[in-house]
Amino acid sequence: MTSSRLRGALITAVTWVLVLMFFFPVAWMVFTAFKPEHQAATSPPTFAPDLTLDRFGAVFDRDMLPYLINSFSASLGSTLLVLALAIPAAYALSIRPVTNVRDALFFFISTRFMPVAASIIPVYLLLQSVGGLDNITWLTILYVGVNLPIAVWMMRSFLAEVPREVIEAAQLDGARLGTEIFRVVLPIVLPGVAAAGLICFIFAWNEFFLANLLTAQVARPTPPFLTSFVDGRGQFLAVLSAAATVAIVPVVLAGWIAQKQLVRGLAMGAIK
Amino acid sequence: MTALMTSPTRRRPSGAAPAGDSGRRGRLAVSRALLWPALATSIVLTQIPFLLTIYYSLQSWNMLRPGDRGFAGLDNYVSVLRDGSFLSSLGATVAVTGSAVVASTLLGMLFAVLLDRKFVGRGVARTLMITPFLVMPAAAALIWKWSILDAATGMANWGLGLVGLPPVAWNTELPMLTIILVLTWQYTPFVMLILLAGLQAQDKDVLEAAAVDGAGALRTFGEITLPHLRQYVEIAVLLASIMLLQVFDPIAIMTRGTGGTKTLSYLLYERAFVGLEVGEAAAYGVMTVLVTIVVASVALRTLFKVFSKEGIDR
Numbered sequence: 001m002t003s004s005r006l007r008g009a010l011i012t013a014v015t016w017v018l019v020l021m022f023f024f025p026v027a028w029m030v031f032t033a034f035k036p037e038h039q040a041a042t043s044p045p046t047f048a049p050d051l052t053l054d055r056f057g058a059v060f061d062r063d064m065l066p067y068l069i070n071s072f073s074a075s076l077g078s079t080l081l082v083l084a085l086a087i088p089a090a091y092a093l094s095i096r097p098v099t100n101v102r103d104a105l106f107f108f109i110s111t112r113f114m115p116v117a118a119s120i121i122p123v124y125l126l127l128q129s130v131g132g133l134d135n136i137t138w139l140t141i142l143y144v145g146v147n148l149p150i151a152v153w154m155m156r157s158f159l160a161e162v163p164r165e166v167i168e169a170a171q172l173d174g175a176r177l178g179t180e181i182f183r184v185v186l187p188i189v190l191p192g193v194a195a196a197g198l199i200c201f202i203f204a205w206n207e208f209f210l211a212n213l214l215t216a217q218v219a220r221p222t223p224p225f226l227t228s229f230v231d232g233r234g235q236f237l238a239v240l241s242a243a244a245t246v247a248i249v250p251v252v253l254a255g256w257i258a259q260k261q262l263v264r265g266l267a268m269g270a271i272k
Numbered sequence: 273m274t275a276l277m278t279s280p281t282r283r284r285p286s287g288a289a290p291a292g293d294s295g296r297r298g299r300l301a302v303s304r305a306l307l308w309p310a311l312a313t314s315i316v317l318t319q320i321p322f323l324l325t326i327y328y329s330l331q332s333w334n335m336l337r338p339g340d341r342g343f344a345g346l347d348n349y350v351s352v353l354r355d356g357s358f359l360s361s362l363g364a365t366v367a368v369t370g371s372a373v374v375a376s377t378l379l380g381m382l383f384a385v386l387l388d389r390k391f392v393g394r395g396v397a398r399t400l401m402i403t404p405f406l407v408m409p410a411a412a413a414l415i416w417k418w419s420i421l422d423a424a425t426g427m428a429n430w431g432l433g434l435v436g437l438p439p440v441a442w443n444t445e446l447p448m449l450t451i452i453l454v455l456t457w458q459y460t461p462f463v464m465l466i467l468l469a470g471l472q473a474q475d476k477d478v479l480e481a482a483a484v485d486g487a488g489a490l491r492t493f494g495e496i497t498l499p500h501l502r503q504y505v506e507i508a509v510l511l512a513s514i515m516l517l518q519v520f521d522p523i524a525i526m527t528r529g530t531g532g533t534k535t536l537s538y539l540l541y542e543r544a545f546v547g548l549e550v551g552e553a554a555a556y557g558v559m560t561v562l563v564t565i566v567v568a569s570v571a572l573r574t575l576f577k578v579f580s581k582e583g584i585d586r
Contacts, residue, residue: 012391018383023400025457026407028427029415041418041425044433089310092303104307111318115518117540117560119321121328121553124545126321145317148310177302206408208521209537213545223410227525230414237418237425244411255406256399263465 026248032241040238055242064225064243070136071221072250074211075204078143082151082200083193085144090155091181095167105156112149116209127214136219142210147200154199158192159185195261202251222247322561329554336548348555357539358559365535365563367448369516372455377509379456380463381501385493387464388471398468405461413525416454417443447531454522459515463508470504471497517564536560 032040033056035049093101123142124133132138162185170184186193205222212224226247229240255262332344352358387398404412420427421442429439442450474497482492520537527533529542540560544553 008389008391011386011389015386015389015391015397016393018386019397019400022383022457022460023403024427025412025415025420026403028419029411032419041422043425043430045425045427045430085310085313088306092306104311107311108314111314113514113564114318114322115537115557115560115564116520117518117537117557118325119318120540121544121550121557122321122324125550142317144313148314148317152310202406206410208408208410208524209541212524213541223408223521226408226410226414230418240414240418244408244415248407248411251408252403252406255402259399259402262402263469 029241030245032238033245034242035238037235037238040241041235055238056246058239059243059246062229062239062243064222064246067220067222067225068246070215070219071205071223074136074140074143074221075201077140078147078204079197079200081140081144082147083197086148086151086155086196087186087193088181090152090159091185093152094156094159095162095185105153108149108152111145120210120213124213133214134216134219136215139210139214139219139221142214143204143207146207146210147203150203151196151200154196155189155192158189158196162188191261195258198254198258198261202255205251325554325557327554328550329558331551331554333551334549344551348551349559351552352555352559357534358556360532361534361536361539362563364448364532365517365537368451368455368519368533368535369513371452372459372516373509373512375452375456376459376463376512377505379460380467380508381505383460383464384467384471388468401464402461404457405459405465407458409458409521410525412458413454413522416450416457416522417526421450421453443526447527447533450526451522451533454526455516455519459512462512466508466511467501467504470501474500514564536563 034051034053035046036052036054039046039049089104093104127133127135127138166184166188167180170180207221208223211221215221215224226240226243229236229243329348330344330346331341332347333341383401387394387401391397418426423429423439423441423443426442428442432439440446478496479492482496487495518537519535520541523529523533523535523538524541529535529538534542536556537560540553540556543549543556547553
C-alpha cells in the first residue's frame with residue numbers, strides 16, 4: 001500500500017513538472033512583460049527584476065488600442081453573423097427534415113478543410129478592385145466564411161440532443177416556427193450556442209493570414225500588429241512580451257472559463 | 273416548458289402515418305429556407321473564389337504586366353511541376369505536418385493519461401495545459417523565437433547550460449525544428465483535450481472488472497483503454513493534420529520559409545503577393561487543394577463513421 005502511494009505521489013510530481021514546463025513560455029512571457037527593457041533579454045536571465053508597468057504603458061503609447069478594437073469588432077461581428085446563419089441551418093439539418101442532410105453537412109465541412117490557398121488570390125484581387133482592402137467590414141465577412149462550418153457542425157451536434165418529444169409537442173401545440181426555435185429549442189441549447197460562439201471568437205481573434213494580407217493600417221487587427229514590435233535596432237523583448245500578453249489575455253481567460261465546452265467545439269462536435 | 277409538460281398526452285403516436293404530402297412539402301420548404309442563407313454564404317465566400325482560382329490558373333497573368341494577360345492552358349501547371357519549388361515545398365509541408373502531428377499525438381496521449389488521474393490540483397493543471405492552444409499563434413511564434421529560442425538570451429539555451437550542454441543556434445541552424453517545436457507546443461493541448469474526453473467516456477465497470485481479474489495497469493491500458501481510444505486518436509490526428517497542412521503564421525514570423533520550411537501555403541503567398549505571378553500562384557493554389565483533398569477525404573470518411581455510430585440519420 002505504501003509503495004503504491006509512493007508511486008502515486010511520484011507520478012503526480014512528474015505530472016506537475018511536465019505541466020509547468022509546458023506552461024513555462026506563457027508564464028515567462030507575462031513575467032518578462034513586467035520587466036524594464038534592459039533586464040528582459042539578458043544572459044543569464046534576470047529572475048529578480050525591478051518590476052514595472054512601464055512596458056504596458058509603452059505598448060499603448062504605440063497606439064495598440066485601435067488594433068485591439070479592430071480585432072474585437074471583426075471577432076464579435078463575425079461571431080454574431082455566424083450564429084445568426086448557423087443556428088437556423090443546424091436546426092434544419094438536425095430537427096426539421098431536410099432531404100440531403102449528409103450532402104449539406106459534407107459541403108459545410110469541406111469548405112472548412114479547404115485551404116485559404118484555394119480562394120485567397122481572387123478574394124484579394126476582388127477586394128482590391130472594389131477598394132475593399134484595409135476594410136474591417138470585409139475582413140469580418142471573410143471570417144464568417146471561415147467559421148460558419150464549425151458553427152453549423154457544433155450546433156448540429158447540440159441540437160441532435162434536444163429530445164424529439166419536446167419539439168413535436170411544440171409543433172402539435174400549434175407553435176409557429178419562430179416560437180418553436182426561440183421559446184422551446186434555443187433555451188435548451190444555450191450552452192451550445194455559447195460554446196460555438198466562443199470558438200468562433202477565438203479563431204477570429206487569433207487569425208493571422210487574412211488579417212496580415214488584407215489590411216494595412218486603418219483596419220489592421222492585433223496579430224499582424226504584434227510583429228511590428230520586433231525591432232532590429234535595439235532591445236524589444238519586454239515591450240513585445242507586454243503587447244503579446246495584452247493580445248492573448250481576452251481569449252485565454254474566455255477559454256479557461258469555458259474549457260468544458262471547448263473540447264466539443266474543437267472536435268467540431270464529434271465528441272461530447 | 274408547458275410544451276414539455278403536455279407532451280406525453282398530446283404526442284403523435286410513434287409510427288403514425290406522416291403528415292399529408294402537402295404538409296410534408298411545406299415543412300421541407302421551411303427547412304430549405306432555414307438552410308439556404310448559410311449555404312449561400314458559404315458558396316459565395318468559398319466556392320466561387322475557388323472556381324475563379326481555377327480560372328486564373330489557366331491564364332498567363334503577372335500583375336506587373338497587366339496588358340499581357342491571356343489564356344495559357346496548362347502552362348502554369350507544367351511550370352509548377354517543372355520548378356523544383358513545388359516538390360520541395362510539398363516535402364516541407366509533409367515533414368512539418370507529419371512531425372508536428374506525431375509529436376503532438378504522443379505528448380497529447382501522455383498528458384491525457386496523466387491528467388485523467390485524480391491528483392491535487394488537477395483542475396488547475398488542466399487549465400494550464402490547454403493554454404498554449406488558446407494563445408494567439410502570432411504571439412506564440414514571436415515569444416518562442418525571441419524569448420525561448422534566442423541563441424544568446426533564450427531560456428532554452430539557459431536550460432541546456434544548467435545541465436552542462438552547449439548552447440544551440442536554434443533560429444539560424446535549426447529553423448525546421450523551431451517550427452515543429454512551436455506547432456507541437458500549440459497542438460499537444462488540442463490532442464490532449466480530445467483524448468481526455470475519450471478517457472472520460474470509458475466504461476468504468478470494465479476497468480474495475482479488469483482490476484479485479486488481476487490485470488496490471490499497463491495491460492489494462494494496452495488491451496482495453498487503447499482500443500477504446502482509437503477513434504478519438506483518429507479524430508484528433510485527422511483534425512490536427514488538416515489544420516497543420518494550412519499552417520502559415522509561424523513560418524511567416526519565424527523563418528520566412530528559409531531552411532527547408534517553405535510549406536505550400538507560404539510558397540503560394542510568396543508567388544502571389546511578392547512575385548505577383550497570379551496565374552502561376554493560382555496553379556499552386558489548385559495543387560494545394562488537391563493535396564488537402566487527399567487528406568481531407570480520409571478525414572471526412574472517419575468523421576462520418578463516428579457519426580453514423582451515434583445516429584446522424586435519425
